[in-house]
Amino acid sequence: MRPLLALSLIATPAFAEAPRVLTDTPVTQSLVAQVMGDLGTPAMLLDQGGDPHHMQFRPSQARALSGADLVVWVGEGLTPWLGEPVETLASGAVLTLSEVEGLHLRAFGEEAADHGHDHDHDHDHDHEGHDYDGHDHDHDAHDHDDHGHEDHESHDHEHDGHDHVHSGLDPHLWLDPGNTVIWLETIAETLGGLDPDNAMVYEANAQAAIDTTLSLQAELALQLAPASGRGLVMFHDAYGYFAETFDLSIVATITGGDATAPGAARLSALRSELQEEGAVCLFPEANHSDDFARVVIEGTEIRLGAPLDPAGVTLEPGPMLYRDLLRNLAQAVADCVEG
Structure with missing residues:
Protein backbone atom coordinates (compact mmCIF):
# COMPACT_ATOMS: atom_id res chain seq x y z
CA MET A 1 0.00 0.00 0.00
CA LEU A 216 -17.23 -13.61 1.91
CA GLN A 217 -18.50 -11.61 -1.05
CA ALA A 218 -17.99 -14.58 -3.36
CA GLU A 219 -19.72 -16.89 -0.89
CA LEU A 220 -22.74 -14.60 -0.53
CA ALA A 221 -23.00 -14.14 -4.30
CA LEU A 222 -23.60 -17.87 -4.63
CA GLN A 223 -26.07 -17.88 -1.75
CA LEU A 224 -28.07 -14.99 -3.22
CA ALA A 225 -28.05 -16.14 -6.83
CA PRO A 226 -31.55 -17.72 -6.55
CA ALA A 227 -32.90 -14.36 -5.31
CA SER A 228 -31.82 -12.49 -8.43
CA GLY A 229 -34.77 -10.85 -10.17
CA ARG A 230 -37.22 -11.52 -7.33
CA GLY A 231 -39.05 -8.41 -6.14
CA LEU A 232 -37.87 -7.25 -2.71
CA VAL A 233 -39.32 -4.48 -0.55
CA MET A 234 -37.14 -2.87 2.12
CA PHE A 235 -38.09 -0.82 5.15
CA HIS A 236 -35.90 2.12 4.16
CA ASP A 237 -33.68 3.20 1.31
CA ALA A 238 -30.42 1.74 2.58
CA TYR A 239 -29.82 -1.35 0.46
CA GLY A 240 -28.96 -0.02 -2.98
CA TYR A 241 -25.28 -0.94 -2.76
CA PHE A 242 -26.14 -4.42 -1.50
CA ALA A 243 -28.64 -4.91 -4.33
CA GLU A 244 -26.17 -3.79 -6.98
CA THR A 245 -23.40 -5.97 -5.63
CA PHE A 246 -25.49 -9.12 -5.47
CA ASP A 247 -27.85 -8.49 -8.42
CA LEU A 248 -30.99 -8.12 -6.32
CA SER A 249 -34.16 -6.29 -7.35
CA ILE A 250 -35.56 -3.81 -4.84
CA VAL A 251 -38.94 -2.74 -6.17
CA ALA A 252 -39.87 -0.33 -3.35
CA THR A 253 -39.08 0.96 0.13
CA ILE A 254 -41.56 1.82 2.87
CA THR A 255 -39.67 4.90 4.08
CA GLY A 256 -36.91 7.18 2.83
CA GLY A 257 -33.20 7.06 3.51
CA ASP A 258 -33.47 8.16 7.14
CA ALA A 259 -36.14 5.60 8.13
CA THR A 260 -38.75 8.26 8.99
CA ALA A 261 -42.17 6.71 9.64
CA PRO A 262 -44.42 6.69 6.56
CA GLY A 263 -47.87 8.25 6.45
CA ALA A 264 -51.17 6.54 5.71
CA ALA A 265 -51.21 7.81 2.12
CA ARG A 266 -47.75 6.35 1.50
CA LEU A 267 -48.79 2.96 2.85
CA SER A 268 -51.93 2.88 0.75
CA ALA A 269 -50.09 3.81 -2.43
CA LEU A 270 -47.36 1.29 -1.65
CA ARG A 271 -49.75 -1.65 -1.43
CA SER A 272 -51.05 -0.95 -4.94
CA GLU A 273 -47.54 -0.39 -6.22
CA LEU A 274 -46.23 -3.68 -4.87
CA GLN A 275 -49.01 -5.72 -6.41
CA GLU A 276 -48.14 -4.23 -9.79
CA GLU A 277 -44.40 -4.80 -9.30
CA GLY A 278 -44.76 -8.45 -8.35
CA ALA A 279 -43.06 -8.13 -4.97
CA VAL A 280 -42.21 -11.42 -3.26
CA CYS A 281 -40.78 -10.41 0.14
CA LEU A 282 -41.00 -7.40 2.42
CA PHE A 283 -38.37 -6.91 5.12
CA PRO A 284 -38.93 -4.95 8.33
CA GLU A 285 -35.94 -3.55 10.11
CA ALA A 286 -34.28 -4.00 13.48
CA ASN A 287 -35.15 -1.28 16.01
CA HIS A 288 -38.34 -0.44 14.12
CA SER A 289 -41.82 -1.84 14.56
CA ASP A 290 -43.01 -4.18 11.84
CA ASP A 291 -46.53 -2.76 12.06
CA PHE A 292 -46.08 -0.75 8.86
CA ALA A 293 -44.83 -3.83 7.02
CA ARG A 294 -47.79 -5.91 8.15
CA VAL A 295 -50.21 -3.21 7.03
CA VAL A 296 -48.63 -3.12 3.59
CA ILE A 297 -48.71 -6.87 2.96
CA GLU A 298 -52.17 -7.44 4.44
CA GLY A 299 -54.35 -9.13 1.84
CA THR A 300 -51.44 -9.86 -0.49
CA GLU A 301 -49.23 -12.89 -1.10
CA ILE A 302 -46.08 -10.98 -0.18
CA ARG A 303 -44.06 -12.78 2.49
CA LEU A 304 -42.75 -11.02 5.58
CA GLY A 305 -39.01 -11.55 5.90
CA ALA A 306 -36.81 -11.43 8.99
CA PRO A 307 -35.92 -7.95 10.30
CA LEU A 308 -32.76 -6.57 8.68
CA ASP A 309 -30.01 -4.63 10.42
CA PRO A 310 -28.03 -2.80 7.71
CA ALA A 311 -25.94 -0.80 10.19
CA GLY A 312 -25.27 -3.61 12.67
CA VAL A 313 -26.75 -1.68 15.58
CA THR A 314 -28.15 -4.78 17.27
CA LEU A 315 -25.04 -6.92 16.80
CA GLU A 316 -22.17 -7.43 19.22
CA PRO A 317 -19.56 -4.74 18.44
CA GLY A 318 -16.12 -5.86 17.37
CA PRO A 319 -14.05 -7.13 14.44
CA MET A 320 -16.58 -9.80 13.44
CA LEU A 321 -19.55 -7.45 13.25
CA TYR A 322 -19.14 -6.45 9.61
CA ARG A 323 -18.97 -10.04 8.44
CA ASP A 324 -21.92 -11.01 10.64
CA LEU A 325 -23.92 -8.10 9.25
CA LEU A 326 -23.44 -9.18 5.62
CA ARG A 327 -24.11 -12.83 6.43
CA ASN A 328 -27.33 -11.95 8.27
CA LEU A 329 -28.61 -9.80 5.40
CA ALA A 330 -27.90 -12.50 2.84
CA GLN A 331 -29.44 -15.24 4.97
CA ALA A 332 -32.64 -13.26 5.57
CA VAL A 333 -33.09 -12.53 1.86
CA ALA A 334 -32.31 -16.09 0.79
CA ASP A 335 -34.65 -17.61 3.38
CA CYS A 336 -37.59 -15.40 2.47
CA VAL A 337 -37.22 -15.82 -1.28
CA GLU A 338 -36.99 -19.60 -0.91
CA GLY A 339 -40.20 -19.47 1.11
Whole structure:
Protein backbone atom coordinates (compact mmCIF):
# COMPACT_ATOMS: atom_id res chain seq x y z
CA MET A 1 0.00 0.00 0.00
CA ARG A 2 1.16 3.51 -0.73
CA PRO A 3 1.90 5.97 2.10
CA LEU A 4 -0.84 8.34 3.10
CA LEU A 5 0.35 11.70 1.83
CA ALA A 6 -2.17 13.74 3.78
CA LEU A 7 -0.61 12.81 7.08
CA SER A 8 2.86 13.76 5.93
CA LEU A 9 1.66 17.36 5.89
CA ILE A 10 1.12 17.50 9.66
CA ALA A 11 3.31 16.77 12.64
CA THR A 12 3.19 13.07 13.45
CA PRO A 13 3.06 12.55 17.22
CA ALA A 14 5.07 9.78 18.82
CA PHE A 15 2.64 7.28 20.35
CA ALA A 16 3.86 5.10 23.20
CA GLU A 17 0.70 3.11 22.52
CA ALA A 18 -1.60 2.90 19.51
CA PRO A 19 -3.51 6.09 18.64
CA ARG A 20 -6.79 6.71 20.43
CA VAL A 21 -9.35 6.12 17.70
CA LEU A 22 -13.00 7.14 17.88
CA THR A 23 -15.54 5.83 15.38
CA ASP A 24 -19.12 6.78 14.59
CA THR A 25 -21.05 3.54 14.12
CA PRO A 26 -20.69 -0.23 14.65
CA VAL A 27 -19.62 -0.89 11.05
CA THR A 28 -16.83 1.69 11.18
CA GLN A 29 -15.74 0.40 14.57
CA SER A 30 -15.62 -3.13 13.22
CA LEU A 31 -13.46 -2.18 10.25
CA VAL A 32 -11.02 -0.14 12.36
CA ALA A 33 -10.88 -2.92 14.95
CA GLN A 34 -9.85 -5.39 12.24
CA VAL A 35 -7.03 -3.11 11.15
CA MET A 36 -5.83 -2.31 14.68
CA GLY A 37 -5.92 -5.93 15.81
CA ASP A 38 -4.16 -6.47 19.12
CA LEU A 39 -2.71 -2.95 19.12
CA GLY A 40 -5.85 -1.30 20.41
CA THR A 41 -9.65 -1.14 20.43
CA PRO A 42 -11.41 1.80 18.76
CA ALA A 43 -14.14 3.50 20.73
CA MET A 44 -17.59 4.18 19.27
CA LEU A 45 -19.98 7.11 19.62
CA LEU A 46 -23.26 5.42 18.71
CA ASP A 47 -24.78 3.38 21.50
CA GLN A 48 -25.56 -0.26 20.75
CA GLY A 49 -29.11 -0.31 19.44
CA GLY A 50 -28.99 3.38 18.50
CA ASP A 51 -30.10 4.89 15.21
CA PRO A 52 -27.20 6.25 13.12
CA HIS A 53 -29.49 8.83 11.53
CA HIS A 54 -30.93 10.24 14.76
CA MET A 55 -29.06 10.67 18.03
CA GLN A 56 -28.74 13.30 20.74
CA PHE A 57 -25.09 14.24 21.22
CA ARG A 58 -24.00 14.03 24.88
CA PRO A 59 -21.26 15.81 26.88
CA SER A 60 -19.41 12.52 27.41
CA GLN A 61 -19.28 12.03 23.66
CA ALA A 62 -17.97 15.57 23.22
CA ARG A 63 -15.10 14.76 25.58
CA ALA A 64 -14.32 11.58 23.68
CA LEU A 65 -14.33 13.46 20.39
CA SER A 66 -11.97 16.16 21.60
CA GLY A 67 -9.59 13.61 23.13
CA ALA A 68 -9.26 11.31 20.11
CA ASP A 69 -6.05 11.15 18.08
CA LEU A 70 -8.11 10.02 15.08
CA VAL A 71 -11.82 10.21 14.32
CA VAL A 72 -13.09 7.80 11.66
CA TRP A 73 -16.63 8.35 10.43
CA VAL A 74 -18.65 7.74 7.29
CA GLY A 75 -19.76 11.34 7.00
CA GLU A 76 -22.59 13.72 7.67
CA GLY A 77 -24.88 12.03 5.16
CA LEU A 78 -25.15 9.05 7.52
CA THR A 79 -24.88 10.80 10.89
CA PRO A 80 -26.13 14.40 10.50
CA TRP A 81 -26.01 14.89 14.29
CA LEU A 82 -22.24 14.40 14.21
CA GLY A 83 -21.30 16.93 11.53
CA GLU A 84 -21.03 20.01 13.70
CA PRO A 85 -19.29 18.25 16.64
CA VAL A 86 -16.63 16.85 14.31
CA GLU A 87 -16.14 20.30 12.83
CA THR A 88 -15.84 22.11 16.14
CA LEU A 89 -14.57 19.58 18.69
CA ALA A 90 -12.23 17.11 16.99
CA SER A 91 -8.63 18.14 17.67
CA GLY A 92 -6.84 15.20 16.04
CA ALA A 93 -6.90 13.77 12.53
CA VAL A 94 -10.26 13.08 10.86
CA LEU A 95 -10.89 10.39 8.26
CA THR A 96 -14.20 10.84 6.41
CA LEU A 97 -14.79 7.53 4.70
CA SER A 98 -17.42 8.73 2.24
CA GLU A 99 -14.88 11.18 0.82
CA VAL A 100 -12.24 8.58 0.03
CA GLU A 101 -11.59 8.57 -3.71
CA GLY A 102 -12.20 5.54 -5.90
CA LEU A 103 -15.39 4.43 -4.15
CA HIS A 104 -18.45 3.18 -5.95
CA LEU A 105 -21.03 5.88 -5.22
CA ARG A 106 -24.76 5.90 -5.85
CA ALA A 107 -27.57 8.34 -5.21
CA PHE A 108 -30.62 7.71 -3.03
CA GLY A 109 -33.42 6.21 -5.08
CA GLU A 110 -31.07 5.21 -7.89
CA GLU A 111 -32.10 1.92 -9.40
CA ALA A 112 -29.59 -0.91 -9.31
CA ALA A 113 -27.77 -0.86 -12.61
CA ASP A 114 -24.38 -1.40 -14.18
CA HIS A 115 -22.44 1.70 -13.18
CA GLY A 116 -19.13 0.41 -14.44
CA HIS A 117 -18.46 -1.04 -11.00
CA ASP A 118 -16.78 -4.42 -11.07
CA HIS A 119 -18.61 -6.36 -8.39
CA ASP A 120 -16.42 -9.39 -8.89
CA HIS A 121 -13.45 -7.41 -7.53
CA ASP A 122 -11.20 -9.82 -9.37
CA HIS A 123 -7.91 -8.15 -8.56
CA ASP A 124 -4.88 -8.38 -6.35
CA HIS A 125 -6.18 -5.65 -4.06
CA ASP A 126 -4.81 -2.92 -6.35
CA HIS A 127 -8.35 -1.62 -6.94
CA GLU A 128 -8.02 -1.09 -10.67
CA GLY A 129 -11.77 -0.93 -11.00
CA HIS A 130 -11.86 1.94 -8.53
CA ASP A 131 -8.99 4.01 -9.94
CA TYR A 132 -7.57 3.60 -6.48
CA ASP A 133 -3.95 4.04 -7.53
CA GLY A 134 -4.75 7.24 -9.31
CA HIS A 135 -5.28 9.44 -6.27
CA ASP A 136 -3.24 10.55 -3.33
CA HIS A 137 -5.69 10.66 -0.42
CA ASP A 138 -4.92 14.33 0.19
CA HIS A 139 -8.34 14.91 1.71
CA ASP A 140 -8.97 11.57 3.36
CA ALA A 141 -7.46 12.28 6.77
CA HIS A 142 -6.30 15.65 7.93
CA ASP A 143 -5.45 17.74 10.92
CA HIS A 144 -8.72 19.18 12.10
CA ASP A 145 -7.42 22.72 12.24
CA ASP A 146 -6.95 22.61 8.47
CA HIS A 147 -10.35 21.32 7.38
CA GLY A 148 -11.18 24.08 4.97
CA HIS A 149 -14.89 23.36 5.37
CA GLU A 150 -17.54 25.92 4.72
CA ASP A 151 -19.12 27.63 7.69
CA HIS A 152 -21.43 25.00 9.11
CA GLU A 153 -24.15 27.52 9.76
CA SER A 154 -24.65 27.83 6.01
CA HIS A 155 -25.54 24.14 5.62
CA ASP A 156 -28.91 24.40 7.38
CA HIS A 157 -28.77 20.80 8.53
CA GLU A 158 -30.96 21.57 11.55
CA HIS A 159 -29.05 19.18 13.81
CA ASP A 160 -31.32 19.67 16.78
CA GLY A 161 -34.37 18.41 14.96
CA HIS A 162 -32.46 16.07 12.66
CA ASP A 163 -34.60 17.35 9.77
CA HIS A 164 -32.20 15.86 7.29
CA VAL A 165 -33.47 15.45 3.74
CA HIS A 166 -32.10 12.24 2.26
CA SER A 167 -31.24 13.03 -1.32
CA GLY A 168 -27.96 12.91 -3.15
CA LEU A 169 -25.29 10.45 -1.99
CA ASP A 170 -26.47 7.22 -0.41
CA PRO A 171 -24.06 6.88 2.57
CA HIS A 172 -24.60 3.17 3.21
CA LEU A 173 -21.44 2.44 1.24
CA TRP A 174 -20.27 -0.51 3.35
CA LEU A 175 -23.02 -2.68 1.85
CA ASP A 176 -20.78 -2.92 -1.21
CA PRO A 177 -17.78 -4.97 -0.04
CA GLY A 178 -15.69 -3.35 -2.77
CA ASN A 179 -16.02 -0.04 -0.96
CA THR A 180 -15.06 -1.74 2.28
CA VAL A 181 -11.86 -3.02 0.67
CA ILE A 182 -10.85 0.54 -0.14
CA TRP A 183 -11.78 1.71 3.35
CA LEU A 184 -9.68 -1.00 5.00
CA GLU A 185 -6.61 0.03 3.04
CA THR A 186 -7.24 3.70 3.75
CA ILE A 187 -7.69 3.07 7.48
CA ALA A 188 -4.41 1.15 7.56
CA GLU A 189 -2.60 3.95 5.71
CA THR A 190 -4.06 6.54 8.05
CA LEU A 191 -3.09 4.64 11.19
CA GLY A 192 0.35 3.94 9.76
CA GLY A 193 0.85 7.64 9.14
CA LEU A 194 -0.01 8.43 12.76
CA ASP A 195 1.84 5.43 14.19
CA PRO A 196 4.77 4.59 11.84
CA ASP A 197 6.28 2.03 14.21
CA ASN A 198 3.23 -0.18 13.70
CA ALA A 199 2.53 0.63 10.05
CA MET A 200 3.42 -2.86 8.85
CA VAL A 201 1.08 -4.41 11.42
CA TYR A 202 -1.82 -2.24 10.27
CA GLU A 203 -1.05 -3.11 6.66
CA ALA A 204 -0.94 -6.85 7.34
CA ASN A 205 -4.16 -6.73 9.36
CA ALA A 206 -5.89 -4.79 6.60
CA GLN A 207 -4.75 -7.28 3.98
CA ALA A 208 -6.11 -10.18 6.04
CA ALA A 209 -9.43 -8.34 6.45
CA ILE A 210 -9.55 -7.63 2.70
CA ASP A 211 -8.98 -11.29 1.86
CA THR A 212 -11.76 -12.32 4.23
CA THR A 213 -14.13 -9.68 2.86
CA LEU A 214 -13.62 -10.72 -0.77
CA SER A 215 -14.01 -14.39 0.08
CA LEU A 216 -17.23 -13.61 1.91
CA GLN A 217 -18.50 -11.61 -1.05
CA ALA A 218 -17.99 -14.58 -3.36
CA GLU A 219 -19.72 -16.89 -0.89
CA LEU A 220 -22.74 -14.60 -0.53
CA ALA A 221 -23.00 -14.14 -4.30
CA LEU A 222 -23.60 -17.87 -4.63
CA GLN A 223 -26.07 -17.88 -1.75
CA LEU A 224 -28.07 -14.99 -3.22
CA ALA A 225 -28.05 -16.14 -6.83
CA PRO A 226 -31.55 -17.72 -6.55
CA ALA A 227 -32.90 -14.36 -5.31
CA SER A 228 -31.82 -12.49 -8.43
CA GLY A 229 -34.77 -10.85 -10.17
CA ARG A 230 -37.22 -11.52 -7.33
CA GLY A 231 -39.05 -8.41 -6.14
CA LEU A 232 -37.87 -7.25 -2.71
CA VAL A 233 -39.32 -4.48 -0.55
CA MET A 234 -37.14 -2.87 2.12
CA PHE A 235 -38.09 -0.82 5.15
CA HIS A 236 -35.90 2.12 4.16
CA ASP A 237 -33.68 3.20 1.31
CA ALA A 238 -30.42 1.74 2.58
CA TYR A 239 -29.82 -1.35 0.46
CA GLY A 240 -28.96 -0.02 -2.98
CA TYR A 241 -25.28 -0.94 -2.76
CA PHE A 242 -26.14 -4.42 -1.50
CA ALA A 243 -28.64 -4.91 -4.33
CA GLU A 244 -26.17 -3.79 -6.98
CA THR A 245 -23.40 -5.97 -5.63
CA PHE A 246 -25.49 -9.12 -5.47
CA ASP A 247 -27.85 -8.49 -8.42
CA LEU A 248 -30.99 -8.12 -6.32
CA SER A 249 -34.16 -6.29 -7.35
CA ILE A 250 -35.56 -3.81 -4.84
CA VAL A 251 -38.94 -2.74 -6.17
CA ALA A 252 -39.87 -0.33 -3.35
CA THR A 253 -39.08 0.96 0.13
CA ILE A 254 -41.56 1.82 2.87
CA THR A 255 -39.67 4.90 4.08
CA GLY A 256 -36.91 7.18 2.83
CA GLY A 257 -33.20 7.06 3.51
CA ASP A 258 -33.47 8.16 7.14
CA ALA A 259 -36.14 5.60 8.13
CA THR A 260 -38.75 8.26 8.99
CA ALA A 261 -42.17 6.71 9.64
CA PRO A 262 -44.42 6.69 6.56
CA GLY A 263 -47.87 8.25 6.45
CA ALA A 264 -51.17 6.54 5.71
CA ALA A 265 -51.21 7.81 2.12
CA ARG A 266 -47.75 6.35 1.50
CA LEU A 267 -48.79 2.96 2.85
CA SER A 268 -51.93 2.88 0.75
CA ALA A 269 -50.09 3.81 -2.43
CA LEU A 270 -47.36 1.29 -1.65
CA ARG A 271 -49.75 -1.65 -1.43
CA SER A 272 -51.05 -0.95 -4.94
CA GLU A 273 -47.54 -0.39 -6.22
CA LEU A 274 -46.23 -3.68 -4.87
CA GLN A 275 -49.01 -5.72 -6.41
CA GLU A 276 -48.14 -4.23 -9.79
CA GLU A 277 -44.40 -4.80 -9.30
CA GLY A 278 -44.76 -8.45 -8.35
CA ALA A 279 -43.06 -8.13 -4.97
CA VAL A 280 -42.21 -11.42 -3.26
CA CYS A 281 -40.78 -10.41 0.14
CA LEU A 282 -41.00 -7.40 2.42
CA PHE A 283 -38.37 -6.91 5.12
CA PRO A 284 -38.93 -4.95 8.33
CA GLU A 285 -35.94 -3.55 10.11
CA ALA A 286 -34.28 -4.00 13.48
CA ASN A 287 -35.15 -1.28 16.01
CA HIS A 288 -38.34 -0.44 14.12
CA SER A 289 -41.82 -1.84 14.56
CA ASP A 290 -43.01 -4.18 11.84
CA ASP A 291 -46.53 -2.76 12.06
CA PHE A 292 -46.08 -0.75 8.86
CA ALA A 293 -44.83 -3.83 7.02
CA ARG A 294 -47.79 -5.91 8.15
CA VAL A 295 -50.21 -3.21 7.03
CA VAL A 296 -48.63 -3.12 3.59
CA ILE A 297 -48.71 -6.87 2.96
CA GLU A 298 -52.17 -7.44 4.44
CA GLY A 299 -54.35 -9.13 1.84
CA THR A 300 -51.44 -9.86 -0.49
CA GLU A 301 -49.23 -12.89 -1.10
CA ILE A 302 -46.08 -10.98 -0.18
CA ARG A 303 -44.06 -12.78 2.49
CA LEU A 304 -42.75 -11.02 5.58
CA GLY A 305 -39.01 -11.55 5.90
CA ALA A 306 -36.81 -11.43 8.99
CA PRO A 307 -35.92 -7.95 10.30
CA LEU A 308 -32.76 -6.57 8.68
CA ASP A 309 -30.01 -4.63 10.42
CA PRO A 310 -28.03 -2.80 7.71
CA ALA A 311 -25.94 -0.80 10.19
CA GLY A 312 -25.27 -3.61 12.67
CA VAL A 313 -26.75 -1.68 15.58
CA THR A 314 -28.15 -4.78 17.27
CA LEU A 315 -25.04 -6.92 16.80
CA GLU A 316 -22.17 -7.43 19.22
CA PRO A 317 -19.56 -4.74 18.44
CA GLY A 318 -16.12 -5.86 17.37
CA PRO A 319 -14.05 -7.13 14.44
CA MET A 320 -16.58 -9.80 13.44
CA LEU A 321 -19.55 -7.45 13.25
CA TYR A 322 -19.14 -6.45 9.61
CA ARG A 323 -18.97 -10.04 8.44
CA ASP A 324 -21.92 -11.01 10.64
CA LEU A 325 -23.92 -8.10 9.25
CA LEU A 326 -23.44 -9.18 5.62
CA ARG A 327 -24.11 -12.83 6.43
CA ASN A 328 -27.33 -11.95 8.27
CA LEU A 329 -28.61 -9.80 5.40
CA ALA A 330 -27.90 -12.50 2.84
CA GLN A 331 -29.44 -15.24 4.97
CA ALA A 332 -32.64 -13.26 5.57
CA VAL A 333 -33.09 -12.53 1.86
CA ALA A 334 -32.31 -16.09 0.79
CA ASP A 335 -34.65 -17.61 3.38
CA CYS A 336 -37.59 -15.40 2.47
CA VAL A 337 -37.22 -15.82 -1.28
CA GLU A 338 -36.99 -19.60 -0.91
CA GLY A 339 -40.20 -19.47 1.11
